[in-house]
Amino acid sequence: MNTPRYGVTTRKKVESIRMKSSQRYKCPRCKTFSMKRISSGLWKCKKCGLVVASDAYSMSVEKI
């Protein structure tokens, strides 16, 4: 039996990285968790279309 090249451990790692970068944040305009990272430092609200510039991998909008 062949050992799979990409085991469960690797898959879990990739998943956690993807979860972090695709995490949703609260939109300061419509107050829904629809903010998604569209590129490095740019976040866009899927609901109202608001674009916010922030950190590359996190967002501090909720604190404002």
Ligand SMILES: [Zn+2]
């Ligand atoms: Zn919004």
